[in-house]
Amino acid sequence: MAKDVNKTKPTTVDPMDFIATVESPQRRSDAERLIDIMQELTGEQPYMYGPSIIGFGTYHYVYESGREGDAPCAGFSPRKAQMVVYLMGGYEDLYPEQLAKLGPYKTGNSCLYFKKLDDLDLDILKEMITDSYHRIKTIYPD
Numbered sequence: 001m002a003k004d005v006n007k008t009k010p011t012t013v014d015p016m017d018f019i020a021t022v023e024s025p026q027r028r029s030d031a032e033r034l035i036d037i038m039q040e041l042t043g044e045q046p047y048m049y050g051p052s053i054i055g056f057g058t059y060h061y062v063y064e065s066g067r068e069g070d071a072p073c074a075g076f077s078p079r080k081a082q083m084v085v086y087l088m089g090g091y092e093d094l095y096p097e098q099l100a101k102l103g104p105y106k107t108g109n110s111c112l113y114f115k116k117l118d119d120l121d122l123d124i125l126k127e128m129i130t131d132s133y134h135r136i137k138t139i140y141p142d
Contacts, residue, residue, distance in 0.1 A: 008050035010070075015054045031078040031115045034085070037122075041130045042074050053077045053086070057133065059140035067123040071122045074133045085112045085125070087132040094131070098124045 002057040019031045035054065037045050042056040049055035051086055055072025062068040075086040091109040092099065095135070103120040112128075 002053070008053070010058070011048040011050065013048040015048055018048055018054070019078065020050070023080070024078075026116055027078040027080075027083065030083055031076070033117055034076050034083070037126060038074050038076065038129060040099055040132050041126060044073070049075060052079070057137070059136055061140060064091070073136045074129055081104075081111045083114055085114075085129065086110055087128060088135050089114055091128065091132060095128050
């Protein structure tokens with residue numbers, strides 16, 4: 001098998017110490033709330049994955065190419081311009097009804113971007129995070 005070539009890896013930085021460095025009070029507050037939400041939904045402790053991603057749980061993947069690595073089962077990042085929640089790839093096809101009711105957001109491969117939590121339907125966001133987490137754990141069991 002190929003080596004883990006990911007540059008982004010778990011670190012020993014405390015997620016709360018990282019959140020304290022976030023400039024925007026809104027992003028800091030949303031990050032604190034997301035830690036509580038994701039910890040409750042996943043039953044996992046938060047950890048830093050690279051310099052700016054807060055992860056919950058981990059899974060090991062191996063692609064057909066042989067590339068392999070580890071990644072968080074759920075996670076988010078309080079970026080400067082917006083918040084990012086990481087979901088299972090292809091989530092737009094998995095959750096079309098939920099996304100239609102979620103509130104203002106933008107999408108990327110496995111990234112859900114939004115300005116603030118208060119703009120979203122939290123029940124829908126929680127449903128998507130929970131389902132994505134469980135799908136990943138099913139596909140990549142420990």
